[in-house]
Amino acid sequence: MELSCKSEYALLALLELATHYQSGEPLQIRQIAAQQNIPDRYLEQLLATLRRCGLVRSQRGAKGGYLLGREPWKINLFEVICCLEGTDSQSAQKDSGNKITLESTLLREIWQEGCHAANAVLQRYTLQDLCEKRDAKRQLDIMYYI
Amino acid sequence: MELSCKSEYALLALLELATHYQSGEPLQIRQIAAQQNIPDRYLEQLLATLRRCGLVRSQRGAKGGYLLGREPWKINLFEVICCLEGTDSQSAQKDSGNKITLESTLLREIWQEGCHAANAVLQRYTLQDLCEKRDAKRQLDIMYYI
DNA sequence: ACTAAACCCTAGTGTAGAACTGGGGTATGT
DNA sequence: ACATACCCCAGTTCTACACTAGGGTTTAGT
Numbered sequence: 001m002e003l004s005c006k007s008e009y010a011l012l013a014l015l016e017l018a019t020h021y022q023s024g025e026p027l028q029i030r031q032i033a034a035q036q037n038i039p040d041r042y043l044e045q046l047l048a049t050l051r052r053c054g055l056v057r058s059q060r061g062a063k064g065g066y067l068l069g070r071e072p073w074k075i076n077l078f079e080v081i082c083c084l085e086g087t088d089s090q091s092a093q094k095d096s097g098n099k100i101t102l103e104s105t106l107l108r109e110i111w112q113e114g115c116h117a118a119n120a121v122l123q124r125y126t127l128q129d130l131c132e133k134r135d136a137k138r139q140l141d142i143m144y145y146i
Numbered sequence: 147m148e149l150s151c152k153s154e155y156a157l158l159a160l161l162e163l164a165t166h167y168q169s170g171e172p173l174q175i176r177q178i179a180a181q182q183n184i185p186d187r188y189l190e191q192l193l194a195t196l197r198r199c200g201l202v203r204s205q206r207g208a209k210g211g212y213l214l215g216r217e218p219w220k221i222n223l224f225e226v227i228c229c230l231e232g233t234d235s236q237s238a239q240k241d242s243g244n245k246i247t248l249e250s251t252l253l254r255e256i257w258q259e260g261c262h263a264a265n266a267v268l269q270r271y272t273l274q275d276l277c278e279k280r281d282a283k284r285q286l287d288i289m290y291y292i
Numbered sequence: 293a294c295t296a297a298a299c300c301c302t303a304g305t306g307t308a309g310a311a312c313t314g315g316g317g318t319a320t321g322t
Numbered sequence: 323a324c325a326t327a328c329c330c331c332a333g334t335t336c337t338a339c340a341c342t343a344g345g346g347t348t349t350a351g352t
Contacts, residue, residue: 001231003257005244005311011253028327037245042312048329061320062326077256085147098151099183102287106280107157110223110271111149114264121260134252141248151340174298188341194300207349208297 007081010046012036014080015134017056018072018127026058026065046084053083073128078119153227156192158182160226161280163202164218164273172204172211192230199229219274224265 016032029047033040047066050056054069068075098104162178175193179186193212196202200215214221244250 001261003254008244008250008253012247012249015249030327036247036249039312041314044328045312045330058328059320060318060326060328062324063321064319064327066328098154101158101182102283103158103161103182103276103280104154106276106283107154108149110268110276114267115147117267118260118264121263122256125256130249130252130256134249137248137252155340172298176298185341187343190299191301191341204299205349206299206347208295209350210298210348212299 004085006046006084009036009038009043010050010084011077011080011130012038013043013047014050014055014068014075014127015130017066017068018075018131021068021072024067026063026067028065032066049084050080053079055080055083068127071128072131073126075127076123077125077127077130078122081122150231152192152230155182155184155189156196156230157223157226157276158184159189159193160196160201160214160221160273161276163212163214164221164277167214167218170213172209172213174211178212195230196226199225201226201229214273217274218277219272221273222269223271223273223276224268227268 013032013036016035017027020027029040029044032038033043047056047058051058051066051069055075056069057067059065059067159178159182162181163173166173175186175190178184179189193202193204197204197212197215201221202215203213205211205213
């Protein structure tokens with residue numbers, strides 16, 4: 001029930017891109033990595049995965065970098081996590097080891113129901129929402145500081 | 147987002163115990179393992195974990211075995227999975243590697259919200275419910291067969 | 293008391309995935 | 323041309339999962 005490092009890094013990176021979305025300028029891996037202290041070579045791979053899902057666009061060469069693939073209010077957390085965690089091409093074969101009984105399918109159904117509930121929560125939040133929540137929190141922190 | 151083998155085995159075993167709950171007689175590891183085709187030496191460990199959580203009681207010696215720790219309608223799926231997956235004694239230290247930023251805590255909060263939604267689903271189902279659902283399904287299968 | 297049946301405890305093994313790390317290739321703005 | 327930045331693929335370390343194995347302890351029945 002843990003949020004994987006992978007997904008967390010990717011979400012933090014996208015959050016960074018969302019923050020600079022208005023500028024229209026691409027952000028470089030190094031910058032994002034430094035800002036959120038993520039190992040840059042690892043982030044590179046994650047961004048490549050996000051690119052394949054169309055969640056980010058890349059610009060090669062000098063002055064290149066990454067841009068959000070869509071507007072920040074049109075990207076929700078669920079699809080980001082799906083993009084990274086979803087490497088289930090052989091998930092059907094993986095389960096073939098355990099025999100599929102009546103009871104096991106029943107359990108899987110209920111488990112799926114739980115997953116669906118969790119996904120519904122993640123689908124409700126967009127990158128835009130996160131940015132706003134973060135800004136609200138920052139304001140609160142400043143208030144307390146004073 | 148996969149139901150671990152561990153949890154599945156444990157739930158299947160508990161389901162078996164719930165089925166024979168009325169008899170008052172203990173069920174042996176071998177019997178449960180054979181019925182649900184689970185490796186018996188592995189199941190032994192899972193039952194030990196369940197025992198430490200009080201979800202099952204054990205009777206040692208000849209004619210021994212396992213009994214449910216409580217009535218089947220008083221055990222829900224959430225606590226079973228918690229019992230098995232909850233080995234997080236050092237989870238606090240585990241996260242110390244990644245710096246805790248404002249953004250990361252925000253992400254964790256939303257993730258927790260999702261987890262909570264999933265757990266709520268699992269809490270709604272008891273072993274009793276599962277037995278009834280299984281029996282209903284079995285009846286349906288028979289109907290289709292005729 | 294003896295024995296066999298059952299649980300109990302600890303430790304080892306093999307595999308797979310997560311989280312990096314590194315090297316070399318390709319496009320692009322100046 | 324050349325530095326900058328993305329691109330692709332391969333290797334490495336570490337940890338957890340899913341077992342596997344060996345020996346110990348309790349108890350019912352004889």
